[in-house]
Amino acid sequence: MRFKPKPFTKAVPFRCLYCLDCCRGRHVYLTLKDIERIAKRGHDPQGFVTFSVEGNTIRFVLAVREWDLGCVFHDPETGKCRIHEANPIICRIYPFMVSRKPLGVEGEKPFHYKGQELWLYYDESCPGINAEEPEVEITPEEIAELGLEFEREFERTDMDGFVKLLDELERG
Numbered sequence: 145m146r147f148k149p150k151p152f153t154k155a156v157p158f159r160c161l162y163c164l165d166c167c168r169g170r171h172v173y174l175t176l177k178d179i180e181r182i183a184k185r186g187h188d189p190q191g192f193v194t195f196s197v198e199g200n201t202i203r204f205v206l207a208v209r210e211w212d213l214g215c216v217f218h219d220p221e222t223g224k225c226r227i228h229e230a231n232p233i234i235c236r237i238y239p240f241m242v243s244r245k246p247l248g249v250e251g252e253k254p255f256h257y258k259g260q261e262l263w264l265y266y267d268e269s270c271p272g273i274n275a276e277e278p279e280v281e282i283t284p285e286e287i288a289e290l291g292l293e294f295e296r297e298f299e300r301t302d303m304d305g306f307v308k309l310l311d312e313l314e315r316g
Protein backbone atom coordinates (compact mmCIF):
# COMPACT_ATOMS: atom_id res chain seq x y z
CA MET A 145 0.00 0.00 0.00
CA ARG A 146 1.13 3.55 -0.67
CA PHE A 147 2.02 5.88 2.19
CA LYS A 148 -0.31 8.90 2.16
CA PRO A 149 1.43 11.41 4.42
CA LYS A 150 -0.48 13.62 6.82
CA PRO A 151 1.37 15.92 9.21
CA PHE A 152 1.84 14.37 12.64
CA THR A 153 2.10 17.29 15.05
CA LYS A 154 0.32 16.09 18.18
CA ALA A 155 -0.42 12.78 19.89
CA VAL A 156 -2.90 10.50 18.09
CA PRO A 157 -4.92 7.54 19.39
CA PHE A 158 -4.03 4.25 17.72
CA ARG A 159 -5.13 0.63 17.64
CA CYS A 160 -3.80 -1.77 15.03
CA LEU A 161 -6.75 -3.44 13.26
CA TYR A 162 -4.59 -6.12 11.61
CA CYS A 163 -6.11 -5.22 8.31
CA LEU A 164 -3.25 -7.12 6.56
CA ASP A 165 -2.31 -4.11 4.50
CA CYS A 166 0.93 -2.70 5.75
CA CYS A 167 3.07 -5.84 5.76
CA ARG A 168 2.63 -6.50 2.07
CA GLY A 169 4.52 -4.98 -0.83
CA ARG A 170 6.72 -2.93 1.45
CA HIS A 171 10.43 -2.26 1.22
CA VAL A 172 11.59 -2.60 4.83
CA TYR A 173 15.21 -1.65 5.40
CA LEU A 174 17.04 -3.65 8.05
CA THR A 175 19.81 -2.43 10.33
CA LEU A 176 22.47 -4.72 11.78
CA LYS A 177 20.73 -4.45 15.14
CA ASP A 178 17.44 -5.60 13.58
CA ILE A 179 19.14 -8.56 11.92
CA GLU A 180 20.87 -9.53 15.15
CA ARG A 181 17.69 -9.25 17.25
CA ILE A 182 15.64 -11.36 14.82
CA ALA A 183 18.41 -13.94 14.33
CA LYS A 184 18.73 -14.37 18.09
CA ARG A 185 15.11 -15.44 18.16
CA GLY A 186 16.05 -18.43 16.05
CA HIS A 187 15.55 -17.11 12.51
CA ASP A 188 18.33 -17.78 10.01
CA PRO A 189 19.30 -14.50 8.26
CA GLN A 190 19.31 -16.46 4.99
CA GLY A 191 15.55 -16.74 5.31
CA PHE A 192 14.75 -13.08 5.92
CA VAL A 193 17.55 -10.85 4.60
CA THR A 194 17.74 -9.75 0.97
CA PHE A 195 20.05 -7.22 -0.65
CA SER A 196 19.36 -4.10 -2.63
CA VAL A 197 22.08 -2.25 -4.54
CA GLU A 198 21.60 1.51 -4.31
CA GLY A 199 24.32 3.46 -6.12
CA ASN A 200 27.49 1.99 -4.69
CA THR A 201 25.89 0.95 -1.41
CA ILE A 202 24.36 -2.38 -0.51
CA ARG A 203 21.26 -2.14 1.64
CA PHE A 204 19.67 -4.95 3.63
CA VAL A 205 15.97 -5.43 3.09
CA LEU A 206 13.39 -7.72 4.70
CA ALA A 207 12.48 -10.65 2.44
CA VAL A 208 8.97 -11.05 1.03
CA ARG A 209 6.98 -14.11 -0.07
CA GLU A 210 6.76 -14.61 -3.80
CA TRP A 211 3.05 -15.41 -3.95
CA ASP A 212 1.68 -12.18 -2.43
CA LEU A 213 4.71 -10.00 -1.68
CA GLY A 214 3.86 -10.29 2.00
CA CYS A 215 6.68 -10.09 4.50
CA VAL A 216 8.06 -13.51 5.42
CA PHE A 217 7.09 -12.89 9.06
CA HIS A 218 3.51 -11.89 8.31
CA ASP A 219 0.85 -14.42 9.20
CA PRO A 220 -1.68 -14.21 6.33
CA GLU A 221 -4.43 -15.76 8.45
CA THR A 222 -4.37 -13.40 11.40
CA GLY A 223 -2.60 -10.44 9.79
CA LYS A 224 -0.25 -10.42 12.76
CA CYS A 225 3.50 -10.23 12.86
CA ARG A 226 5.21 -13.46 13.93
CA ILE A 227 8.18 -11.57 15.38
CA HIS A 228 6.29 -8.69 16.94
CA GLU A 229 8.59 -8.44 19.99
CA ALA A 230 11.67 -8.30 17.77
CA ASN A 231 10.44 -6.63 14.62
CA PRO A 232 12.58 -4.13 12.65
CA ILE A 233 12.67 -0.54 13.78
CA ILE A 234 11.05 0.59 10.52
CA CYS A 235 8.03 -1.58 11.40
CA ARG A 236 7.90 0.03 14.86
CA ILE A 237 7.81 3.45 13.30
CA TYR A 238 5.01 2.62 10.85
CA PRO A 239 2.27 4.00 10.38
CA PHE A 240 4.41 7.06 11.06
CA MET A 241 7.44 8.38 9.28
CA VAL A 242 10.29 10.71 10.14
CA SER A 243 11.80 12.95 7.49
CA ARG A 244 14.69 15.40 7.48
CA LYS A 245 12.91 17.51 4.88
CA PRO A 246 9.34 18.72 4.47
CA LEU A 247 7.33 16.64 1.98
CA GLY A 248 5.20 19.56 0.82
CA VAL A 249 2.02 18.40 2.58
CA GLU A 250 -0.52 20.95 3.76
CA GLY A 251 -0.29 21.73 7.48
CA GLU A 252 3.23 20.32 7.96
CA LYS A 253 5.62 22.02 10.33
CA PRO A 254 9.01 21.14 11.75
CA PHE A 255 9.26 19.21 14.99
CA HIS A 256 12.31 20.00 17.11
CA TYR A 257 13.65 17.11 19.10
CA LYS A 258 17.04 16.71 20.79
CA GLY A 259 18.47 19.59 18.79
CA GLN A 260 17.29 18.14 15.46
CA GLU A 261 14.76 19.54 13.03
CA LEU A 262 12.45 16.80 11.81
CA TRP A 263 9.20 16.52 9.89
CA LEU A 264 6.81 13.86 11.11
CA TYR A 265 3.90 12.30 9.26
CA TYR A 266 1.42 9.50 9.64
CA ASP A 267 -0.10 7.37 6.92
CA GLU A 268 -3.64 8.42 6.21
CA SER A 269 -4.30 4.98 4.67
CA CYS A 270 -3.82 3.22 8.00
CA PRO A 271 -7.26 2.68 9.60
CA GLY A 272 -5.64 2.19 13.01
CA ILE A 273 -4.99 5.91 13.44
CA ASN A 274 -7.87 7.52 15.34
CA ALA A 275 -9.52 4.08 15.45
CA GLU A 276 -12.42 3.50 17.82
CA GLU A 277 -11.43 2.07 21.18
CA PRO A 278 -7.76 2.99 20.80
CA GLU A 279 -5.20 0.99 22.72
CA VAL A 280 -2.46 3.59 22.90
CA GLU A 281 -1.72 7.19 22.23
CA ILE A 282 1.34 7.75 20.07
CA THR A 283 3.32 10.92 20.61
CA PRO A 284 5.59 12.80 18.20
CA GLU A 285 8.43 12.45 20.75
CA GLU A 286 8.39 8.65 20.69
CA ILE A 287 8.34 8.54 16.90
CA ALA A 288 11.12 11.14 16.65
CA GLU A 289 13.20 9.02 19.05
CA LEU A 290 12.69 5.89 16.93
CA GLY A 291 13.48 7.87 13.77
CA LEU A 292 16.79 9.09 15.19
CA GLU A 293 17.63 5.58 16.37
CA PHE A 294 16.92 4.23 12.90
CA GLU A 295 19.15 6.89 11.32
CA ARG A 296 22.06 6.04 13.64
CA GLU A 297 21.73 2.30 13.11
CA PHE A 298 21.20 2.54 9.35
CA GLU A 299 24.33 4.65 9.03
CA ARG A 300 26.53 1.98 10.57
CA THR A 301 24.94 -0.92 8.67
CA ASP A 302 27.26 -2.22 5.96
CA MET A 303 28.54 -5.45 4.41
CA ASP A 304 31.59 -5.68 6.68
CA GLY A 305 29.34 -5.40 9.73
CA PHE A 306 26.96 -7.99 8.26
CA VAL A 307 29.75 -10.51 7.65
CA LYS A 308 31.06 -9.93 11.17
CA LEU A 309 27.58 -10.40 12.61
CA LEU A 310 27.08 -13.69 10.71
CA ASP A 311 30.37 -14.87 12.07
CA GLU A 312 29.40 -13.97 15.64
CA LEU A 313 26.01 -15.63 15.27
CA GLU A 314 27.65 -18.80 13.97
CA ARG A 315 30.00 -18.93 16.92
CA GLY A 316 27.04 -18.36 19.24
Ligand code: SF4
Pocket residue numbers: 159160161162163164165166167238239269270271272273
Ligand atom coordinates in the same frame (compact mmCIF):
# COMPACT_ATOMS: atom_id res chain seq x y z
S1 SF4 B 1 -2.33 -0.57 8.10
FE1 SF4 B 1 -2.47 0.20 10.21
S2 SF4 B 1 -4.21 -0.92 11.13
FE2 SF4 B 1 -3.61 -2.01 9.26
S3 SF4 B 1 -2.19 -3.60 9.99
FE3 SF4 B 1 -0.95 -1.78 9.39
S4 SF4 B 1 -0.65 -0.59 11.28
FE4 SF4 B 1 -2.35 -2.05 11.63
Ligand code: SF4
Pocket residue numbers: 166167168170172215216217218219224225226227228231232235
Ligand atom coordinates in the same frame (compact mmCIF):
# COMPACT_ATOMS: atom_id res chain seq x y z
S1 SF4 C 1 8.43 -7.84 10.39
FE1 SF4 C 1 6.35 -7.95 11.15
S2 SF4 C 1 5.60 -5.83 11.22
FE2 SF4 C 1 7.42 -5.87 9.89
S3 SF4 C 1 6.64 -6.11 7.79
FE3 SF4 C 1 7.09 -8.16 8.63
S4 SF4 C 1 5.19 -8.90 9.49
FE4 SF4 C 1 5.00 -6.68 9.21
